[in-house]
Amino acid sequence: MARRSQTETAVLGGLSMQPMTAYALREAIRDVLGHFWSESFGQIYPTLNALEQQGHVERREGPRSGSSTFVITASGTARLRELLSEPIAASPPRNGLLLRLFFGRTLGVRKCRELLLEAKADAERSLAEYDDLARTLSAEEEGSPDLPYVLMTVSAGGHGAEGVIAWADEALAMLAGIPADDSTNDATPTDGES
Amino acid sequence: MARRSQTETAVLGGLSMQPMTAYALREAIRDVLGHFWSESFGQIYPTLNALEQQGHVERREGPRSGSSTFVITASGTARLRELLSEPIAASPPRNGLLLRLFFGRTLGVRKCRELLLEAKADAERSLAEYDDLARTLSAEEEGSPDLPYVLMTVSAGGHGAEGVIAWADEALAMLAGIPADDSTNDATPTDGES
DNA sequence: CGCCTAATATATCTGTTAGATATCTCTGAC
DNA sequence: GTCAGAGATATCTAACAGATATATTAGGCG
Structure with a gap:
């Protein structure tokens, strides 16, 4: 749970700024949080699916045929607040x-x-x-x-x-x-x- | 290759200080390099086996029945020097x-x-x-x-x-x-x- | 006006990795 | 001599990064 929930935090945090597609979310994380955070596609898609199932985000029609834009829900905002309060899971050092x-x-x-x-x-x-x-x-x-x-x-x-x-x-x-x-x-x- | 070879570096580096069992190697990495490096068992054992196959380390009788002590070979020392010269593979930030x-x-x-x-x-x-x-x-x-x-x-x-x-x-x-x-x-x- | 090409977007897939866990061995106490 | 508990050993599982396969659009060219 420790590490996955930090991906959840970043994803919900990104969507809390504005609704986005998974692709745009990756770009936003890289461009805005890039100096201290990173997420990969392989992480974002499954997380988004899980969050959808839990009702924390909603899937909407995306800008391209077949693509999806994700919108954070009220329960998602609550979940984000919860996750932000959880203890920090330090990632192992590798310098x-x-x-x-x-x-x-x-x-x-x-x-x-x-x-x-x-x-x-x-x-x-x-x-x-x-x-x-x-x-x-x-x-x-x-x-x-x-x-x-x-x-x-x-x-x-x-x-x-x-x-x-x-x-x-x-x-x-x-x-x-x-x-x-x-x-x-x-x-x-x-x-x-x- | 990028990240795996860094595990190789740490393992060979540890053994270059003195011959050790896999367990002791983990302890040494944690205690000595702990401030800037970490390796897990799941990493160390397969790496050690691979290094043995390549002739970079030799397996000796360990301190307990069935356990092994690993000794770095001449080719292992050469390989370490090579690995240390390779470009640094930055690990993705996660603060x-x-x-x-x-x-x-x-x-x-x-x-x-x-x-x-x-x-x-x-x-x-x-x-x-x-x-x-x-x-x-x-x-x-x-x-x-x-x-x-x-x-x-x-x-x-x-x-x-x-x-x-x-x-x-x-x-x-x-x-x-x-x-x-x-x-x-x-x-x-x-x-x-x- | 339609086709082809390239750029962009989307999603999945694969090998690497961390950490937990199951098993075994030794030491010391009773 | 046996048992308990600490310590040592190796494997196993799920998370993860990055690469890659597929699809969609837009813009140039015939």
């Missing part, structure tokens, strides 16, 4: 960058530095995006009662990116103190370098 | 806290504040743990060539926690500016509060 750095001695100093520089650049890019997004939203949605909540999620992304940047700098400094170990470098240990 | 806050207007101001306070307390607790861990490791493993790499992963956890704390404070300040909307509070809107 590929840290996994590689942990075995950094095997990977080699040079590649570790490359990974860190890349991670820092990514973080700087997304920090800029978050700042942009916050400014755009503040202007466009000014006065909307949802705005402060949306801004909170954007701000979380920004703080996360700042954390990565600060960490990467620290880690790069630590790396600088390690003598380049030729035996663990790439296959070609050019012995020409002094 | 239950942000999902709830995004729909904060439906959830209600009060519960949002509770969630934020809880997240902040968690982050403060783990920040203290990371600091402790860094100090303990620096003392116990002093001079180990792996130490700087391990410290990098610990530091990542610390910076992440600091980011969460800073963010939570900011978000709480934003929340404070929102009038408590009784209609979206819990079922009991005690009208006694002025």
Whole structure:
């Protein structure tokens, strides 16, 4: 129940903003919640069917022949409120960058530095995006009662990116103190370098 | 291949530190890599069997009758180096806290504040743990060539926690500016509060 | 004016994965 | 010597992501 109900939450949440087809729902989740959430088709369709059976959403004629638009019902709204109040089910951590750095001695100093520089650049890019997004939203949605909540999620992304940047700098400094170990470098240990 | 090979990486990496049974491997991954990685039994056993067939690990008599201890082979070490160099496969984001806050207007101001306070307390607790861990490791493993790499992963956890704390404070300040909307509070809107 | 092509939309399908569970082994107490 | 309980081992199931198969529309071209 733990993980499935979080998909339910995202689906009902999306439909609570406006009625949509399953396809549009996926797009909306990717575009709007994308920075902190994701759902796949294989998840959305069965969830939608289950919610229909439980009466939490209603299926309407869609924009194309044979397609369906889903509308949230009153019981669906109640269910959403219920789900939002449930304890958070943390998803297991899987940070590929840290996994590689942990075995950094095997990977080699040079590649570790490359990974860190890349991670820092990514973080700087997304920090800029978050700042942009916050400014755009503040202007466009000014006065909307949802705005402060949306801004909170954007701000979380920004703080996360700042954390990565600060960490990467620290880690790069630590790396600088390690003598380049030729035996663990790439296959070609050019012995020409002094 | 993307995600499976990351399990392979973690398994080979664990065995590269010392030979272990599957059970011990799981424990080691949870205790040592736990802050940024996780693997389940359902993952470890099939991976170990596959690695054995490919000759990357060897099965030895285990500590109990019928159990097996796995030892990494030379080809396994080579394979690990190869896997560590592969591009990082990002796992899809799923942040239950942000999902709830995004729909904060439906959830209600009060519960949002509770969630934020809880997240902040968690982050403060783990920040203290990371600091402790860094100090303990620096003392116990002093001079180990792996130490700087391990410290990098610990530091990542610390910076992440600091980011969460800073963010939570900011978000709480934003929340404070929102009038408590009784209609979206819990079922009991005690009208006694002025 | 009708056909063909490509883009978009829709739904299902498959292999991967997490976590729970069933079984077995050992240790220590009575 | 036997029993209980903790710990260890392996498998099993349902959730899941991403890829893929199918259908529908719109727009260009004959």
